[in-house]
Amino acid sequence: MKHITYRILGLCTLVLMATACTTVQPWERGSLAQDVMAWQADAMKGSLDNHIHFAKEGTSGGGSAAGGGCGCN
Numbered sequence: 001m002k003h004i005t006y007r008i009l010g011l012c013t014l015v016l017m018a019t020a021c022t023t024v025q026p027w028e029r030g031s032l033a034q035d036v037m038a039w040q041a042d043a044m045k046g047s048l049d050n051h052i053h054f055a056k057e058g059t060s061g062g063g064s065a066a067g068g069g070c071g072c073n
Contacts, residue, residue: 024032040046
């Protein structure tokens, strides 16, 4: 029973790995480069949000890491 479970798990892993890989053709890249596909659609708003965050935290850079700061600004 244990052997069958490992084989099924291995087969599922291989299927998931094979379906995750694809080749993007040159004519398909235009649809992948749309603004909707960006992490942050509005660059100006993202810049303003980062400025506010760093001003409140008293730190600069490393937007996803925890940082210290007194918030005196």
